[in-house]
Amino acid sequence: MSSSTVILVEDDNDLRPALTQALELDGFSVDAMASAQPAIDAVTCNFDGIVISDIRMPGLGGMELLKALLAVDPSLPVVLITGHGDVALAVEAMREGAYDFIEKPFPVQQLSAVAGRALEKRRLVLENRVLRRELDRSGDLEGRLIGRNPAIKKLREEIAAVADTDADVLITGETGSGKEVVARALHELSNRAGNPFVAINCGALPAEIFESELFGHEQGAFTGARKTRVGRLEFATGGTVFLDEIEAMPFDMQVKLLRAIEHRQIEPLGSNKTVPIDVRFVAASKADLFEQSRSGDFRADLFYRLNVITLAIPPLRQRKDDLPLLFVHLAREARARYRRELPALTPSVEAAILSHDWPGNVRELRNVADRWVLGLWNGFGAQVQSGDAQSGSLPDRVAAFEKATIAAELERNGGRMRETYEALGLSRKGLYDKIKRHGLDGGDGG
Numbered sequence: 001m002s003s004s005t006v007i008l009v010e011d012d013n014d015l016r017p018a019l020t021q022a023l024e025l026d027g028f029s030v031d032a033m034a035s036a037q038p039a040i041d042a043v044t045c046n047f048d049g050i051v052i053s054d055i056r057m058p059g060l061g062g063m064e065l066l067k068a069l070l071a072v073d074p075s076l077p078v079v080l081i082t083g084h085g086d087v088a089l090a091v092e093a094m095r096e097g098a099y100d101f102i103e104k105p106f107p108v109q110q111l112s113a114v115a116g117r118a119l120e121k122r123r124l125v126l127e128n129r130v131l132r133r134e135l136d137r138s139g140d141l142e143g144r145l146i147g148r149n150p151a152i153k154k155l156r157e158e159i160a161a162v163a164d165t166d167a168d169v170l171i172t173g174e175t176g177s178g179k180e181v182v183a184r185a186l187h188e189l190s191n192r193a194g195n196p197f198v199a200i201n202c203g204a205l206p207a208e209i210f211e212s213e214l215f216g217h218e219q220g221a222f223t224g225a226r227k228t229r230v231g232r233l234e235f236a237t238g239g240t241v242f243l244d245e246i247e248a249m250p251f252d253m254q255v256k257l258l259r260a261i262e263h264r265q266i267e268p269l270g271s272n273k274t275v276p277i278d279v280r281f282v283a284a285s286k287a288d289l290f291e292q293s294r295s296g297d298f299r300a301d302l303f304y305r306l307n308v309i310t311l312a313i314p315p316l317r318q319r320k321d322d323l324p325l326l327f328v329h330l331a332r333e334a335r336a337r338y339r340r341e342l343p344a345l346t347p348s349v350e351a352a353i354l355s356h357d358w359p360g361n362v363r364e365l366r367n368v369a370d371r372w373v374l375g376l377w378n379g380f381g382a383q384v385q386s387g388d389a390q391s392g393s394l395p396d397r398v399a400a401f402e403k404a405t406i407a408a409e410l411e412r413n414g415g416r417m418r419e420t421y422e423a424l425g426l427s428r429k430g431l432y433d434k435i436k437r438h439g440l441d442g443g444d445g446g
Helices: 015-025 036-042 062-072 084-096 108-137 150-162 179-188 207-215 251-263 289-295 300-306 320-338 347-354 361-373 377-385 394-412 417-423 428-438
Strands: 005-009 029-033 049-054 078-082 100-103 169-172 197-201 240-244 280-285 310-312
Touching: 005 015, 005 036, 015 029, 015 108, 029 036, 036 049, 036 062, 049 062, 049 108, 062 078, 062 084, 078 084, 078 108, 084 100, 100 108, 150 179, 150 310, 169 179, 179 197, 179 240, 179 280, 207 251, 251 300, 289 300, 320 347, 320 361, 320 394, 347 361, 347 394, 394 417, 394 428, 417 428
Parallel strands: 005 029, 005 049, 049 078, 078 100, 169 280, 169 310, 197 240, 240 280
Antiparallel strands: none
């Protein structure tokens, strides 16, 4: 059964083909049936269509059909065709959950208009279900860190291995690569998930309030300290502290942070008492802390204390085979936010995406996906093409594009090989050879 199907249930052998022809002339795909049971058998909760049925039929009538269909999916639009004397029955059907009813005799245009509205409602319902499933998946690592590239797979495996521990972690990665996404995954996949996740941007805090923000202060500890304030480290007890841009932390604060990490206790400003803290520290840096520690710009002892477990996020330019897949994922998120249709990902769009080096990484890609969904493709094309050209020889660029296109098509087809090689115009063997050459997942072999 094709997508967006209208199931037409009508026992009248003259009216059924006439209505079928009229709907098909208006562009609908129609599956005509003479009785109710085949319609019940055909409909599932994922059925991408609607049902139009006569209300009076031998055997199972329209009311019984309505109840059976709504038992399968309460959101399925069911339109009932009624005779002149059946209006009261049709009103009852609306109370029972029917989408609409049409009273005989009716112009075909009226039936087509109702069918069109019902199909649009069905499309939105199914689309919202997909989005909800994607949101539900967001708790999983594959839903948070999209990609099939070996580097991103390794990162997911590393996160899974250390998430449910109390080990402190250092996350490294370029601007916009998703360091906070990784930090939140570490927190939300741990036994600390029900407690606070406190994010501190070390590059945004003024140096003069840094100590007070982290450790808190007592009343009167300094001018303006009118009351006692709990610091962020104490507030985060039981949870996770995320220290973003830790390379920007003032040098004199680094030794105090080191002491807090090593002893799991702090001393608020103006207090002589130590306060125990039960937190996990996750730090992130876009800089090379090893080099900064060697040059004296970052404390070496703090670096080695944080460097027990390091998670490195690969930049997008090193996993270009993931770009189409990630772009579509971000575009779907944008579609949900802006309530717009999702444009088709054409080969020219993929080529433009692959030709850019994405210095802003996922953050930049998300901005471009937003503009694309909003219909600003011309600006997107100019923006992408004005960036640095993809590095490497022409054969390397062609190979990267081929790999990304095959990976994206496999993703669209759920890994089904037959649909993929037919869509790409390849033979089965040709697709298998390319998958092997590019080191891609081999799908389901179908």
